[in-house]
Amino acid sequence: MKSLELFNISGKVALVTGGTHGLGMAIATALAEAGATLVINDLSKEKLDNAIAEYAAKGIEAHGYIFDVTDEAAATTAVARIAAEVGPIDILVNNAGIIKRIPAAEMSLADWQAVINVDLTAPFIMSKAVARSMIERGGGKIINMCSMMSEVGRDTVSAYAAAKGGLKMLTRNLATEWARYNIQVNGIGPGYFATAQTAPIRVNGHPFNEFIIKRTPAARWGNPEDLAGTAVFLASHASDFVSGHVVYVDGGILASLGKAMNED
Numbered sequence: 001m002k003s004l005e006l007f008n009i010s011g012k013v014a015l016v017t018g019g020t021h022g023l024g025m026a027i028a029t030a031l032a033e034a035g036a037t038l039v040i041n042d043l044s045k046e047k048l049d050n051a052i053a054e055y056a057a058k059g060i061e062a063h064g065y066i067f068d069v070t071d072e073a074a075a076t077t078a079v080a081r082i083a084a085e086v087g088p089i090d091i092l093v094n095n096a097g098i099i100k101r102i103p104a105a106e107m108s109l110a111d112w113q114a115v116i117n118v119d120l121t122a123p124f125i126m127s128k129a130v131a132r133s134m135i136e137r138g139g140g141k142i143i144n145m146c147s148m149m150s151e152v153g154r155d156t157v158s159a160y161a162a163a164k165g166g167l168k169m170l171t172r173n174l175a176t177e178w179a180r181y182n183i184q185v186n187g188i189g190p191g192y193f194a195t196a197q198t199a200p201i202r203v204n205g206h207p208f209n210e211f212i213i214k215r216t217p218a219a220r221w222g223n224p225e226d227l228a229g230t231a232v233f234l235a236s237h238a239s240d241f242v243s244g245h246v247v248y249v250d251g252g253i254l255a256s257l258g259k260a261m262n263e264d
C-alpha cells in the first residue's frame with residue numbers, strides 16, 4: 001500500500017458517540033472525509049436532527065442513533081441495530097463526555113458519579129459492546145477522548161481528572177488485552193479547544209481565557225479541526241502497530257512548564 005493510501009478508511013463504519021457538535025463533529029467529519037460511513041449518537045432527537053442537517057450541508061450522510069452511553073443494555077442494543085442497519089462498527093470513537101467544575105470539598109457524590117459514569121464507565125461499556133464483533137471480523141480501532149486532565153490536575157475538576165486519567169489507563173489495558181485480535185486502542189488528548197464545553201471559561205476578560213493563551217506554547221485555543229489528522233491516523237491502517245498511546249494535540253502545553261508573570 002502506498003503511504004497516503006494507508007489513511008483511506010473507505011468502506012469502514014465509524015461510530016462517534018456524542019458526535020453532534022464540537023470535537024466529536026470535527027472528528028466525525030474528518031473520518032467521513034477519509035471515506036468512512038458515519039454513525040453518530042447523542043441523547044436527544046433534536047441534537048441528532050440538527051447535526052444530521054449540518055453534516056448534510058457538508059455533503060456527509062450521517063446515521064443518527066439516540067441512546068445513553070452509560071446504559072449498557074441500551075448501548076448493546078444500539079450497537080446491534082447499527083450493525084444490522086448500517087454495518088458492523090469498525091471504528092469506535094468514545095467522544096461523549098461531561099464536565100462538572102465544582103471544588104472537590106463541595107462536590108456531591110451524585111455529581112462525582114455522573115462524571116465517572118459518562119467519561120470512564122461509558123467508554124468501557126461501548127468498547128465491550130463493539131469488541132466481540134471486531135474480534136470475529138479480524139480487527140478494529142477504538143479511540144478514546146482523553147484530556148490534559150489525563151496527566152495533570154486543576155482546581156474544580158477532580159472527577160473529570162479522575163475519569164480522564166482512568167480513561168488513559170483503560171486505553172492501555174484494552175490495548176494490552178486486544179492487540180492480539182488486531183484491535184488498536186488509542187487515545188486523543190486535546191489541549192484547550194474552543195467548544196461549548198469550554199465556553200464558560202473562554203470569554204474575553206475571564207482570567208482562565210488569558211491563562212490558557214499564555215500557558216499554551218502555540219498561544220491560542222485549539223480549533224476542533226486541529227484534531228482531524230490525528231483522528232484519521234488512529235482510525236486507519238497507518239496506525240496498525242500503534243496501540244495503547246494517547247496522542248496529545250495540545251499546542252505544546254504538556255511539554256512546557258509555562259512562563260513566569262514577567263517573562264512576556
Ligand SMILES: NC(=O)c1ccc[n+]([C@@H]2O[C@H](COP(=O)([O-])OP(=O)(O)OC[C@H]3O[C@@H](n4cnc5c(N)ncnc54)[C@H](O)[C@@H]3O)[C@@H](O)[C@H]2O)c1
Pocket residue numbers: 017018019020021022023024041042043047067068069070094095096097098118145146147148189190191192193194195196197198
Ligand atoms: N473542549 C475541550 O477543550 C476538550 C478538551 C479535551 C477533551 N475534551 C473531551 O472531548 C470530548 C468532546 O468534547 P466537547 O467539548 O466537544 O464536548 P461537548 O460537551 O460539546 O459534547 C459532548 C456531547 O456528548 C453528549 N453526551 C453527554 N453525555 C452523553 C451520554 N450519556 N450519552 C450520549 N451522549 C452524551 C452531549 O450531549 C454532547 O453533545 C469529551 O469527552 C471531552 O471531555 C474536550
Ligand SMILES: O=C(O)[C@H](O)[C@@H](O)[C@H](O)[C@H](O)CO
Pocket residue numbers: 099101146147148149154157160189190191192197198201
Ligand atoms: O475546565 C477545564 O479545565 C477544561 O474544561 C478541561 O478539562 C478541558 O475541557 C479539557 O479536557 C482539557 O484537555
